[in-house]
Amino acid sequence: MAYTCGLLLLAILTSAEVTCFCIQFGMMHLLAVPIYETEIFTTEFVHFIDVKYKQKVSMVFHINTILVIDESEMEWNGQASVESGGIGYNFTTLRLTFFPPKVAKVTVVIYGIPR
Numbered sequence: 001m002a003y004t005c006g007l008l009l010l011a012i013l014t015s016a017e018v019t020c021f022c023i024q025f026g027m028m029h030l031l032a033v034p035i036y037e038t039e040i041f042t043t044e045f046v047h048f049i050d051v052k053y054k055q056k057v058s059m060v061f062h063i064n065t066i067l068v069i070d071e072s073e074m075e076w077n078g079q080a081s082v083e084s085g086g087i088g089y090n091f092t093t094l095r096l097t098f099f100p101p102k103v104a105k106v107t108v109v110i111y112g113i114p115r
Helices: 002-014
Strands: 021-026 033-042 048-054 061-070 078-085 091-098 104-114
Touching (some): 021 078, 033 048, 033 061, 048 104, 061 078
Antiparallel strands (some): 021 061, 048 091, 078 091
């Protein structure tokens, strides 16, 4: 029975296809938890988007990792940069730039470590 389940799991995993592009700032830590997530939908007329995150007073985390995931492309013809704050801070502003402007679905996930 366990052998059959293992073969079925192997068949499912080998048929999975990943079609996205990811940029990572920082390194994931064992204690890191997701503290912010947003989905951004762009149009073909947008050259850049700023993503701003600032913690509420009740949250006490330092940003550890920032993931920018473009689910619409296998290769990303753009740029992601940290404009302010970022790793080690409790706030950040990311600038996502698209070359050329295109329709995209981008997910930004920020992980933090408790202070």
